[in-house]
Amino acid sequence: MNIEERVKNALEALQSLIKSVTSADVRKRFQQKTSKREIVFSDHKHVNLKRLINNKKVVAAGVAAVMTFSVGTMSMVSYVGTTATNSFTVQIDKPVDAFDLSVPEKEQAVVTESEPMNLESSQIVGPSSYSFKEMSKFVEIPTLFNAYKECYVLRVNGRVLGYFRNEEEPQAILDNIIASQVQEDAELLAVGFAENVGLEHEEVSIYDFDTYADQLAIEELIRIGTNEKRVYKVVAGDTLSQIAERHGMGESQLIAANPAAASQKYLQIDQELSLVVPVPLINVQTTQRVTRYVSVAYSKVEEGNSNLYEGESSVKVRGVNGKVEVVEDVVKINGQEVKEKTTEVSRTVISEPKTQVLYVGTKPPPPRIGTGTFARPLSRGYHVSSPFGARWGSMHTGIDLALPTGSPVLAADGGRVIFSGNQGTYGLLVIIDHGGNLSSYYAHNSKLLVKKGDEVFKGQKIALSGNTGRSTGPHLHFEIRKNNVPVNPTKYLKF
Incomplete structure (x- = not known):
């Protein structure tokens, strides 16, 4: 008997068996129980029937049932299922009756799993042995079981x-x-x-x-966050910023995709860089208790002082910041603090802030024009370190007044600031035009307090002394010029 005849006989036997069931309820129960068979695979090997179970493929369990039940009850039923990659054998250790095709799960077991088998040569184990390809020529059977993988x-x-x-x-x-x-x-x-x-x-x-x-x-x-692969190979002259710009990325995004590149001084030719910006599927969240010491700013109050010109000020009582100990539970995601998730646990005052008292001038300032007379540009704490005249084989065009860096520098007379900035050997320099072809220079400052165009009065603080430019130590270089020619300052005032 050839294959075709044996398969047809098997189908005819099964159809005859179903027709012999006169009770509609029994027939219905028979059909329901043949619709699904549950098998559990517990040895953790690869089983996947997705590609096998379709309109034209025969599921092994279904074919095994046809072949078995056509010849009556058996004491053991074994059948093979396969995928494109693996095959497996399922054994039912129980006599199977044609009227009760539903076999309890506990009586079904995977007894073997083989290495990959060719779909066309996979064999059905039962009374007869046929390949799936051979059986599919004659029989089209729906899925009769559902297997599970642990x-x-x-x-x-x-x-x-x-x-x-x-x-x-x-x-x-x-x-x-x-x-x-x-x-x-x-x-x-x-x-x-x-x-x-x-x-x-x-x-x-x-x-x-x-x-x-x-x-x-x-x-x-x-x-x-993705299986996408986009790689750029570095060529001569490439920089991270150029590569990022060419590919529509920010430099920070390119570095995030290639963390190791951030510490490289130079990129290497043929070095491969990922162009896929990471968006992690899993982000690590940590909570850490942190103690911080926070500065509390002091407040300020002002007191009028008639000894100071309007616009001037001086400190009466120096303010001191307070300190607070703050304990927080800090939440971070991938190492970055999430401010809105951080919670304060406690706050303890270590020291209270001390209010600063500031004198502010109330005395009307003198006219902001030249008077033709000059006052000393420093109030106190200085000495003459180098006079006007010949020095070291050249002409010293002013007088040097040594004093600590940061001391107030005052306008020697009223006038308009015509220069305030850095000027070569002079360092930070202020020049004031007093009118009447007279001007004064204040050089080597550490900080300038006026700008070009400001009008200043005699005695106004215009800078803080320093050691900028070509200087041999902290001092103020002071010049008086007439018709832009340096003259000896001692002709106008005493030091």
Whole structure:
């Protein structure tokens, strides 16, 4: 008897068996029980029937049932199922009656799983042995069973990232993600994930199960957030900013995609850079108790002083900032503090701030024009370190007054500021035009308090002394010029 005849006989026997059932309820029960068979695969090997079960392919369980029931009851039924990559054998250790095709799960077991088999040569184990291709020529049978695979499932916010043979592999992935974001010596209140991450031991339907996950590949997917690969190879003259601009990225985004490049002084020719900006699927969230000392600014009050000109001020009582100890639970995601999640635990005052009292001038200032007479540009605490005249083989065009850096420099007469800035050997320089072809120079300052165009009065503070420009120590170089020619200042005032 050839294959075609034996298959047809098997089908006729099954059809005859169904027709012999006169009760509609029994027939219905028979048809329902043949619609699905549950098998659990518990040895964690690769099984995937997605590509097999379609309109033209024969599921092994279904064909095995046809071949078995056509010849009556058997004490053991074995059948082989296959995918494009693996095959498996399922054994039912119970006599199977044609009127009761539903076999309890506990009496079904996977007894073997082989290496990949060719779909066309996969054999059905039963009373007779045929390939799927041969059987599909004569028989089209719907899915008669649903198998489950026991494995560990890693999910993020409900999305399945991978199936694993054991718990250790996915747990190692999660541990590595945490280790990449947490310092070993960090004292943390909590370590976890910002997302809903789950690792469960489950029975997964073979229609959902694809393949076992690769640990390194899943770690890379979690870190980058996508399986997309876009790589740029560095050429001579490339810089990170140029590469980023050419590919529509910010330089910070390119560095985020290639952290190692941030510490390189130069890019290497043929170095490969990822152009995929990481958007991690899992973000590490930590909570750390931190003690901080916060400065509390002092307040200010003013008191009028008739000895000071309007616009002038001086400190009567120096203010002192207060200090507060603040204990906070700081939340960070991937090492970056999330301000809105940080909570204050306690606040303790270490020292109260001390109010600053400031004198402010109330005396009307003198006219902001030249008077033709000059006053000393310094109030006190100075001495003449170098006079006007010949010095070291050249002409010294002013008088040097030595004093500590930061001392007030005063306008020798009223007038208009015609220069305020840095001028070569003079350093920070102020020049005042007093009218009547007279002007004065104030050089080597550390800070300038007026700007070009300001009108100043005699005695107004215009700068702080210093040591800028060509200078041998802190001092003020003071000049008086007539018709822009330096003259000896001692002709106009005494020092």
